[in-house]
Amino acid sequence: MTARFNHTIIASTDPAEMAAFYRDLLEAEELPSWGPFVNVRIGDGVMLQFAAPPVEFPPQHYAYLVDDAHFDRACATIKAQHREHWADPQRTRPGEINNEHGGRGVYLLDPSGHYLELITRPYL
Template sequence: MPVVLNHMIVPAADKGVAAAFFAGLLGVPVSAEAGPFAPVRVNDELTLDFDERRRAEPGHYAFLVDDGTFDALMERLGRDPAIEYGAGPEEGWNRGINRLGGGRGVYVRDPNGHSYEFFTVVP
């Protein structure tokens, strides 16, 4: 059996707000609370469990996505001028994308300072 990442705990100041923000990026629902967590199922193998019991230290979470998912994400980002996103660390939150490895990529900053990276080709 290959190793599969099943879930990650994402620290948040407000787990409901953080889960809703992330779920909104992907166009998926927030699941019913499970213990202290507000879970968001990313796919059949991975759930992000948002948790407000600890201090929210900014982290980086990267996701390989297909072109359709990337296009839908960019459409959602374009509708909300309050969301900070950009091409990457060197470019800042310039509301652009990068073309690393021949694909497309974008970084999105969430309300807790986390950086979500979405890319279509592994660089």
């Protein structure tokens, strides 16, 4: 059997806020929560678990592939919430999206400071 991605734990300063943010932006499905985890599910059955870590954590990078219609909705949400966003990971093109790799992309920070990337076409 080929390995498939199943779930990950994302360090969160406020797990409930993070789950709400991801449900809204990624149109994720709410799942039952247990222990320290607040859970949502995105495409292909992948579960994202949000939990407060026992130590300080460095920001991570998470890239999500979405279709064009979802990208449009996500960009509208980002703008309506007045969230900073950039066309590039270096954050030199604020308030823009990019048109690279045959699609569109945008970068932003989630409520815990992780770097999110939304793209409409995979790089490879």
